Amino acid sequence: MSLGLMLNKLSEGMATSVLIFVLTLVFSLPLGLFVALMRMNRHKVLQNLMRIYISIMRGTPLMLQLLVVYFGPYYIFGIKLSPDYRFWAVIIAFVINYAAYFAEIYRGGIASVPSGQYEAAKVLGYSSSQTFLKIIFPQMVKRIIPPITNEVITLIKDTSLAFAVAVTEMFTVAKALASAEKTMTAYIFAGVFYYVFNLIVAFVMENIEKRLNYYRL
Amino acid sequence: MSLGLMLNKLSEGMATSVLIFVLTLVFSLPLGLFVALMRMNRHKVLQNLMRIYISIMRGTPLMLQLLVVYFGPYYIFGIKLSPDYRFWAVIIAFVINYAAYFAEIYRGGIASVPSGQYEAAKVLGYSSSQTFLKIIFPQMVKRIIPPITNEVITLIKDTSLAFAVAVTEMFTVAKALASAEKTMTAYIFAGVFYYVFNLIVAFVMENIEKRLNYYRL
């Protein structure tokens, strides 16, 4: 197989991987925040509901969750699966899984903002949502960049799990090419791709971290 | 296959999984701290070395790292591999990989301890290691429990990657049993095992978190 063709094949897989990555972040970062807030809510019921949700999402393999989200509608409700659903099942499973991890990071970040900040906001009349969005959230972000980066980087690699429901992303393509060609070339390209992807993510996150250094805690 | 035999087989796998889990934590938690401290060191060389180390560890798949650690000695140095080395290769690869993730979490935690704490310790004459161990570390721990829990829980699931160098842990056993029997029984047992393992970890971590609530930031 020509190198050009191989790269072409790989880049199709890359597009899928990147799409999964971007969509997962776009939805799970806000969803995680929402979960974290409910987890820290005073209502015990809501709190425990979120505790269970987080426990299930973190406590079972993502691959299993993928299978459940994709095959669930058929096995539970007898709905016939459309091929388009494969991709969306991946997105749904990734989003609800990552939201749980992000939620816990947010929770740690929120808890480490000193109580004086809440009190100052309360006395100034900020509503709880304003307090959160304007006062707590920005200070939390500064504290949680490194663990968030960890998860985001894990996500890059987790995209390869999408193949559990036969969505052929980057890594699957590389594996297939490697075994067809009996050479490591495809793997090397895949490795470079992952590594560069990671470098970009790390670079972006480090920049955000630096930007937030304009103030000190 | 009788249920008893199945459970027997699974429990052998469990023992391996748990051993990998425990050994990885025992070594990577302190190693990560060490890496974080070097990463935050004033010496630019050390700092950049750690930056590269973290970037490689997080930027390449753990499975690849496993293969390199296991096969590296032969392919690079021509050392004949002993079968015992498989298990230790897994531990080494897991430890150096997880240390990188933990290091970044520590770094975030350390950075969010207010500078006044360092100043107070400095003026009181604490050496930098005392300052770190007695003043900064305990306050950091309180802030990083949730993201550490995230990684520890990911580790539980990552133990299944050990199979990349043919160490048969829990999940591999379950998979083999499931496809041999074409029933889900083994998977269900595996799922329950993972879930309970996760619950225990989450419970322990939540307890530590509660214990640390005796003071406020």
Place this chain on the structure above:
Amino acid sequence: QADGIKTLVVGFDQDFPPYGYIGEDGNFTGYDLELAKAAADIMGLEIVYQPISWDSKDLELDSGTIDCIWNGFTINEREDKYTWTEAYKGAGQVFLVSADSDIKTFDDLKDKVVAVQADSAGLYAIQDEKNKELLDSFKELLVVPQYNEAFMDLEAGAIDAIILDIDVAKFQIKDKESEYRILDEFLQKEEYGVGFKLGNTELRDKVQEALNEMAKNGTFAKLSEKYFGYDSCIMAACLANEK
């Protein structure tokens, strides 16, 4: 849509040359995939190649997202778990060793480390009751995730032999015949068929009919020659042809 009415959705493992893999032109190809295409043409169905994760093959088949598994799929030990076509290819499990190895017969495998791929026909063969003695004579049976790693292990000297499918073995050591050697004796002979969801005899029958047609018109002989260098078809229709 996998309904077996307009389309024939074939589930296969794309990492499994020469049965199913990515060809020189970047499209899926392989012995089984070409057979499937020929069968679909005969049935007047549109062929859809659906690469699947081997771990999810049962879920895919049961939920109807694929019509069949057609992928060097061993019938032995799985007889009553799928609805099968007639076996169309003979194969078997063999031992692969380094060219300079002193292992010549099964007896030489005593106290050796032998590797086999997880969830493979080779693994089930060696774990079968009738091979218990042989298995017990090994120093260790190592289950590896992929043959790739087994080959690396063999090269690194961590293992002494690999159990694998004869055709996979031949494909893997192509151009490297001086480095590897296949033991003459088969560990187990086995047969490949096309697997359908248990009870889906309707589609199975249609495919079987097409296969019989292909046996008659020489498609089998031609494709088998192309991929294996000999006519490997063992279906009754093929054998009848020869006579």
Place this chain on the structure above:
Amino acid sequence: MEIFSINDVRKSFSTQTDVLCGMSLSVQKGEVVAIIGPSGSGKSTLLRCATLLETMDSGELVYEGIKAAWNGPDGNVVYAPEETLKKIKSKFGLVFQNFNLFPHYSVLKNVTDAPICVQKRQKEEVYEEALTLLKKMGLSDKADAYPFQLSGGQQQRVSIARALAMNPDILFFDEPTSALDPELTGEILHVIRDLAEEKMTMVIVTHEIEFARIVANRVVFMDAGVIIEEGNSDKIIRNPENERTKAFLRKLNL
């Protein structure tokens, strides 16, 4: 007109019981009340209960006739519904003992954000007012600085400006001059006096007796969670009747 009253308030912490033991305080419109008393006597806790930062164990809290909290039939304190509390919150302001500035906002933003976002006032108007306030506080050149770049006294002045910018009906100060030099104390005094002339109602916890005497109409002397003595500030400070008050004030003359 009574702007604020807290009646028979009791408050204990798990590790320190009876921080407030049934004290009452009522403030009329335009009054400036100074609260003095030894460290740990519960002054900050009183302000925190009054500003809803701490819940009382029992007692009544009223702002301009609207009840924020009262004793329920079972003796436990009942707080008004969220909506009422929200209305009440707009009536008071608080200057914290430890500032609690927002570290991620510049000085100007610390002062202007709440008026703009909470009170929905015109941006231009708020900025103008804030700059005037900062100038009054001698902080004109610090408008764009961040809290970590300020000296202790500068931080304290920003926090006072932040509270004043909200134009509350009643302002609580927890030691507004503790980090200020005498020069600035004098200036803050002017600010507070001006406010008093504009009929701003204020409750000021302070350790500076002279400051209390000059700025307050009424002085309240607290000890161990109760009011020991209260009255006209000149009278209390110059001629206290209670022995405890006398002992406390005697230390003034170092």
Place this chain on the structure above:
Amino acid sequence: MEIFSINDVRKSFSTQTDVLCGMSLSVQKGEVVAIIGPSGSGKSTLLRCATLLETMDSGELVYEGIKAAWNGPDGNVVYAPEETLKKIKSKFGLVFQNFNLFPHYSVLKNVTDAPICVQKRQKEEVYEEALTLLKKMGLSDKADAYPFQLSGGQQQRVSIARALAMNPDILFFDEPTSALDPELTGEILHVIRDLAEEKMTMVIVTHEIEFARIVANRVVFMDAGVIIEEGNSDKIIRNPENERTKAFLRKLNL
């Protein structure tokens, strides 16, 4: 004997230049020096440079004849090697303006930890001394409390006790009485006076002029990063010569 001197120190921050512009201060053994001056004049920055928390841009820093920093040939400041600095660090103590207590240590541990771990002193002895100190500060019942459970004044007293427990040769105080009531101010005054009698050398930044006058042998008046006037405390405070000092002190009489 000269215990401490800082000479011609200059310090700028990126956002605020010339916070210290070439000022010098020398302290003899047993002397108590009070530094007064308006907010933002650089008092805290001076203490931070003296206690090695901030590096000077240029200048010389000497403790008991040992140089901690000096101007290198290229005009840039050079600090002594780590080992020398370590020795020097054991000579001084600092009480912070914003306390900086260790939140995860109880009051007693805050006070005893450094003597035990840094100075390697006997546990029993340190505990005994610490309890005596806490008693002096009126904190006997707070030994087991955590900082977040303390009032502002209580936190400040703990931070003073923590510095005193180290028995330094020279003690720097950054507004030690800013959160204290007059009663406690009086008590801290006694503590500091006792220390002065034991020939403890002290440098105290304070806003309480009376406090400065009584406790200090010498008063230094700083403004805008330079010393405007210094001398005998009675003289400076009662009869200042410089116009700026006069203006500053005039505000004292509110």
